[in-house]
Amino acid sequence: EDKVVQSPLSLVVHEGDTVTLNCSYEVTNFRSLLWYKQEKKAPTFLFMLTSSGIEKKSGRLSSILDKKELFSILNITATQTGDSAIYLCAGSKETSGSRLTFGEGTQLTVNP
């Protein structure tokens, strides 16, 4: 059975802090690892990582994948209150319609 585990499950920080969110996965026929941000409604796409060791970056957010150790991290530097959200990690399959297996998510709260 495919499994994705995120840690920590919740995190409270102050504005300006740097945070690291962790995601480990066991997905058969693994294709890629995806990160989503979920505020009040729909998850919105952040990153898709297919290759090991190549950092993807978007503003203050960055992410990297280690396919040997089966994990990924999402870093957020200089956090802002607008970063408060649930961050979801998901593993995608090569087969079976590229279906995603999601972790439980990390609830990030950034206090002013």
Place this chain on the structure above:
Amino acid sequence: NAGVTQTPKFRILKIGQSMTLQCTQDMNHNYMYWYRQDPGMGLKLIYYSVGAGITDKGEVPNGYNVSRSTTEDFPLRLELAAPSQTSVYFCATSRGGQPQHFGDGTRLSIL
């Protein structure tokens, strides 16, 4: 360009009632998915479709049915609503191998 549209946004059902959650997309994506998200949890896949006329079960299909007669529409049917089906339901679409795009969700309560 609407993307992925889900209706209704909210619904309260009585135990044993049936209903259909609608999902329509205008992105011409072949792949469509239905997820449920329980409080404090990640998303779990109910059913998915790789094209019109083709559907398959996900992790938690019991109590649900789907059909895919067109590329645009992927309705999810609850036949006999049970309290355990109280959840937020998300529809998503993608091109194969590409990130999934989500609708805003349907919040369903069964009392």
